[in-house]
Amino acid sequence: MSSTPEAILAQLQETGSAYAEKKPGAREQLLNLAYSLISSLELPSEAIQRMGWAEPARAAHCRIAVDLGLFESLKESSDPGISGKDLAAKADADETLIGTFLRSLPGIRVTILIRTKARTLKHLASMNIVAETGDDKYVGTPLSNALTEPKYRDGIIYTYDVAGPSFRGLPGYLKSIKYALPTKLTDGPFQAAHKTDLPFFAWLDQNPPYLEVFNNYMSAYRAGKPSWVDQGFYPISERLVEGFNSNAGGNDVLLVDVGGGLGHDIRELKEKHPSLPGKIILQDRPEVISAISGGDIFEPIAHDFFTPQPIKEARAYYLHSVLHDWGDDDCVRILKQLQPAMKPGYSRLLVNEIIVPDRSPTWPVTSMDQLVFVLGAMGERTEAHWESILARAGFRIVHIYSYEMGSESLIEAELV
Ligand SMILES: C[S@@+](CC[C@H](N)C(=O)[O-])C[C@H]1O[C@@H](n2cnc3c(N)ncnc32)[C@H](O)[C@@H]1O
Known part of the structure; x- marks a missing residue:
């Protein structure tokens, strides 16, 4: 069912009151309404831009940030924050990618210094993963700080490296098997993407770094959500x-x-x-x-x-x-x-x-x-x-x- 933005805004207000009263399920309901509001406002061109470029770029740069320890550096320098240039130096990465870059334009007699932006950080900030607080100044957010904990950090690695290729390859894989339903543990989208005959858990055993990130991420993928051990769930x-x-x-x-x-x-x-x-x-x-x-x-x-x-x-x-x-x-x-x-x-x-x-x-x-x-x-x-x-x-x-x-x-x- 699709609703108008006005109808969703009214529901948001109502659910906001339930959230303020700490009613069970209100937070999840608010999230669902917020996603519905975006869908009701977004143009098709914006939806494709978001799904096709913005979110894949966000996922890729989160993965890069994990490799370079950027979230750790941001967390350590929480106040007053850190410049992109210093972050790039700490990460030993090109300043154009991470930091601020001063360069002269070729062919112009007078050297003009122009600033090329810290592209990884700019995208992560525009997608609310980190925050940009001033001219070339970045700080961590509750989310990016959480991504320094092994269980969440490993979730980024696992979803990008292990599950990601299976999702990217799914259209081609299903086309290759004429849209039949795969049902075998040893022959499905995972095996096609990772070029293996092994079932998932055996593949993890053959790839110990991924076994470790999988096990760590298992403790995180539902962290904070209602659990059967909470009061009011299972007696x-x-x-x-x-x-x-x-x-x-x-x-x-x-x-x-x-x-x-x-x-x-x-x-x-x-x-x-x-x-x-x-x-x-x-x-x-x-x-x-x-x-x-x-x-x-x-x-x-x-x-x-x-x-x-x-x-x-x-x-x-x-x-x-x-x-x-x-x-x-x-x-x-x-x-x-x-x-x-x-x-x-x-x-x-x-x-x-x-x-x-x-x-x-x-x-x-x-x-x-x-x-x-x-x-x-x-x-x-x-x-x-x-x-x-x-x-x-x-x-x-x-x-x-x-x-x-x-x-x-x-x-x-x-x-x-
Ligand atoms: C999706 S994980 C769930 C882990 C945990 N119960 C949780 O909910 O976070 C599935 C678990 O089953 C384990 N497993 C797979 N095959 C197994 C087997 N033949 N015998 C015992 N455990 C197995 C895996 O090692 C993994 O820890």
Whole structure:
């Protein structure tokens, strides 16, 4: 549905009041309205300019800024800021690209000094990544300062170097296979773009720098958004702590995070619920587990989730953004490996995934669907689709927990 700018402005005002009252979902709603306002105001020529040049240039220069440490330099010199010339010198880069450049015009008898602008910084400032505060003076913004943190910085590297080529190559790839639907983990847009036969995770293992940026970015791509461990989302005390039997199977395990990456979800869980009883286990591939230092609040175990689950009778088995990387048959295989370990009537299965609504999914949902498509030829699923996969694996949905304007839901399921 397209609205007029006037109608969107009225909604913005209304939602602005909800935002001021800190109503759940108001921030996300405001963002959606702001994007709608741009679409309603923008000319087609401006839309093409933005999508075709301005945003690709922004992405490229963010990637360059990461390589040159520009965001770090801007953060260090927060007050009073730094000149482009000094930034260029620190980065050992040509001043025309980064800094201010004085030169004489050839063919003119009197030497005239003209200024060629710091082109990287100018574009990043015009796109609100950094700020230009004076004549050849730049400072960081909350965003560019955040991009110095490894988890966000690695998001720039990962999205540009790993996912980027798959998106750029998608039109040509789909044309080459006559617009058939790719469904194989070993033969899709990712393999065509990166000229490999390896599935995504095996490719990461062969490219350790990208394995590291992927693992770091996993803790960032939903940072700050509503999480299942937040108050008002999933009733952790009622559903996990009450009835927790610390002697179940002699294991004393409250939760097993299956395919949990570096353990960021567990850290968040323990930070927000410091007095949880029992042990928490983190499982992932050996290549990931070996990168974990100090498993202080959880026990890291290398485990292939296509093999039988070794931790018996835990209160909960939790899978976050794991199943969306796999086709239906593989999801059933992964879930069936949990079944024998689960205690009927006690163990809960928690699946934290996007559930695509039948109507008007938001861009965080549709773009994640596109991301898993270009990386693994997979796709996000509707509620009916999840229900059918769980049923095939011998599970029944107990309840689906969601949050106002959140992209991900928590599906609680039990053995049939
Ligand atoms: C998309 S990431 C999700 C990570 C984490 N759960 C999160 O939500 O941030 C998928 C995870 O599954 C892990 N994984 C892939 N294949 C696996 C396997 N066969 N056994 C165990 N873990 C695997 C990957 O290493 C990765 O950490």
